[in-house]
Amino acid sequence: RCIPEFENAAFMVQMEATNTCGDNGMKVYCIQTSYGTSTRSCDSCQPGQFSSYYLTDLHYEQDNQTWWQSETMKEGIQYPNQVNLTLHLGKAYDITYVRIVFYSPRPQSFAIYKKTSEERVWEPFQYFSASCRDTYGVQEQRAAELGAETRALCTSEYSDISPLSGGNVLFSTLEGRPSAFTFDNSPELQEWVTATDLRISLDRLNTFGDEIFGDVQVLQSYWYAIADVAVGARCKCNGHASVCETQELPDGTRTRACRCEHNTAGRECERCLDFYNDAPWGRASPTNVHECKACNCNGFSNKCEFDKDLYERTGHGGRCIDCAENRDGANCERCKxxxxxxxxxxxxxxxxxxxxxxxxxxxxxxxxxxxxxxxxxxxxxxxPNHYEFTNQGCKPCGCNESGSYANTPQCDPQTGVCLCKQNVEGRRCRE
Ligand SMILES: [Ca+2]
Incomplete structure (x- = not known):
């Protein structure tokens, strides 16, 4: 089995933010102190100053920190409005964890969503909320039950307003899911950890309750800010590649693909190479490499497809397609x-x-x-001695042997009239 290296799949991948302080002109924001402080220090954000670029750059340590920051509650970002941060990974990954380092206080409610493949819809991955039921309609639950392991859980663990800065959040995709211990035999969990896109949805700001008085400076002291997003993951190659290659497209977007082995192909090595369909495709496990095997077409075709029935009957599932030289059969072994x-x-x-x-x-x-x-x-x-060639075959002429010319019955193949001796007449030479 081949496994690509473990990496931070988000590193230097530009995230998209639906709201960024400075993008809609300079906006004032104030520094959050604790409740009851009447004098606040305020500043205004410059365009680009808190770009989403800073979510995935190097710097998240306390000194030299860079961060993304949203506009404030004054600009209307509080629940039911939300701010979304979206990460396109460029291909499928097996996600181990998502770690978020907040610069602002952690939100009262936020969630991580994922797409299992680029064509699919967003589905919840994890909820973080001090009000799971009110905000997300789910109960707080720290561990999944057997049979329901691919359901997003909700935890209040990370929803306190303190610390005011530097709060971490860690979401481990398999934590609290019983089948994690038999992961290689759990297709459900294998799909659960698979993601091509991730989204952090910031849904409800934490407050001290002082925003209800409508004081502008108070409203301006509530905003979201994140110093770093890291995604601990491996490129998803289904056990068939140990290298994941990056390609920069002309439009600047990034795609990645596995360098497939074991005669597999596809961005995730999710199928067999064209001529290697003799055995069914399978994910490689520690005990079974599931190598794709070449078809046998006796040299009369270079195309084949996998036929499950044939495989179950014979142990060879490769059915050759378009056999050359008028040949046919699963292995082009016989004539058409x-x-x-x-x-x-x-x-x-x-x-x-x-x-x-x-x-x-x-x-x-x-x-x-x-x-x-x-x-x-x-x-x-x-x-001989038959006439009228039709779909029913030919009819016997019934010529009389002794009346026939040279005593050999023969007739006209079209009319059936017999060829008679001299002085003998009649259609059958009987007269
Ligand atoms: Ca940063």
């Missing part, structure tokens, strides 16, 4: 219908006459099966 194997293993057409043959399929010598009164390798003529 209505062909036969001539000398040198070459498949030749039977060319059975459709009017005179019982079937268009010939035998191994290329001989067709004729209808009554029909003859020829291809069943294309009436037999």
């Amino acid at each position: 219908e209505n062909f036969f194997q001539g000398s040198g293993d070459i498949c030749l057409p039977c060319n059975c006459n459709p009017t005179g043959s019982r079937s268009l399929q010939c035998n191994a010598e290329g001989k067709c099966q004729c209808k009554p009164g029909v003859t020829g390798d291809k069943c294309d003529v009436c037999a």
Whole structure:
């Protein structure tokens, strides 16, 4: 089994923020002290000063810290409005944890959402709230129950207003999920940790309750700010690659893809290479590499598909497609219908006459099966002493032997009139 290295998948990946202080012109914000302080120090944010770029840059330590910051409660960001931070990873990852370092106090309610693949919808990954039921309609729950392990949990653990700065949040994707101990045998949890996109939804600010008086400076002292977002993850390669390659597209976006081994292909090595469908695709586990195996088409095709029935019957699931040289069969091992194997293993057409043959399929010598009164390798003529070549075969002429010319019955193949001796007459030479 191959495993890509563990990394911070968010590092230097630009997140998108739906609200950033300074983006809509300079806005005043005040520093939060504790409740009851009447004099506040305030400043205004400059364009770019608190860009979402600072969410995933290097600096999150206390000194030399950089951070993203939203506008304030005065600008209307409080619940039911929200601020979203979105991270496009560029491909699927197996997420181990998401860690958020807040610069502001941690929110009263926020949530992490994910997409399992880029085409899918957002689904909840984890809720953090001091009011799980009121804000998210779910009960506070620290651990998942068996059978419901892919449900987002809600915790109040990180929702206190203190500390006023530097509060951490850690979401471990498998924590509290019983099947984490048998992860290799749990397709549900394997999908649960899979994400191509992550979203942090900041839903409700924590306050001291003093905002109800509407004091401008108080409102301006409530805002969201995050110093760092880290995503501990491995590039998802289903156990078939140990290297994940980054590609910068001309438009500046980043895509990544696994460097697949074991004859697999796809950005996540999620399928077999084109000619390697003889065994079913499978995720590699510590005990089974699940290598994709080449099809056997006897050199008559370079395309095949996996056929489950065939695999269960024979142990080889590769069904060849478009066999060359008039061949057919799962391994191109025989001639196509209505062909036969001539000398040198070459498949030749039977060319059975459709009017005179019982079937268009010939035998191994290329001989067709004729209808009554029909003859020829291809069943294309009436037999001697027969006439009228039709779908029913040929009719016997019934010539009288002693009346026939040279005592040999023979007739006109179209009309059926017999060929008689001199002085003998009649259609059948009986007169
Ligand atoms: Ca930072």
